[in-house]
Amino acid sequence: MVCLLSLSSCISVNWKRWNWHEPVTDAQLTHLEPGRSTLDDCLSALGAPNEIAEYHGSGAALTYSWLNQRHLGFSISYSLGQMSELSMNYDDHDINIEAVVLLFDEDLMLEVVRRGFLADMAPNSRRPASLETDN
């Protein structure tokens, strides 16, 4: 015990978990059918999305995202005197937020359902389309 306490300033092992929002299950998506499901159908099945963005002018991209990730890391440091210190850190800290993105056409009819990592799918942030030039 004394040894462990004396090591606590130079060695640490960390176990972390992030749990953000609720995942969308495959079962929830089975009732949604591109070309047939409406915006109301999707909102009833999945609730309110985390984000909404413009899609092809008057369409909409609804993003449901969540994170349930565990991570184990450690760090070691050792002082070599007053002016130098040796340290090593293993911290695989990539956060992969999962998401389902629903794309709706201008009539707010479901067009596409995508599932994957948010970083790969989220619509790029940009200025809203001009009303004179959309469509």
Next chain:
Amino acid sequence: MQTPIHRSTLLVLVLLPLLSSCFFARFNTNEPLSRPDIARLQPGTTTAKQAVELLGAPTEVVQLGRRTAYRYHYTLAKNTGLLVTIFGLYNEDVRSDRLWLFFDEHQKLTHHGATFASSNVSYSLPWSSVRGDNERP
């Protein structure tokens, strides 16, 4: 004369450093959403002006061509941390209540969707299961 140290006192002295680093933190973002107020929204009837009078200013307004979508949300996060000698445990649980209102070009409410999940947030440690896993309304 020496005072004898009881075993229980010794045990407390040994365990005390183990309890020196733990924390519980709670973070609120925005005000909780009111279910009764949301129930008063009527698609086809409620206007954007009436919605704002009822619910206050939205946290975000998104333009969707000639339509607009208003976002309301209340987020609750509970963080737990524990440091036992060289072992650190950390957990962050975040849930939110969300409401999106869709208005047409005449500022009439056409659709709305709500999620109430903030009550599922909990203080927990990395190995424990938390309420609300695999749930969505």
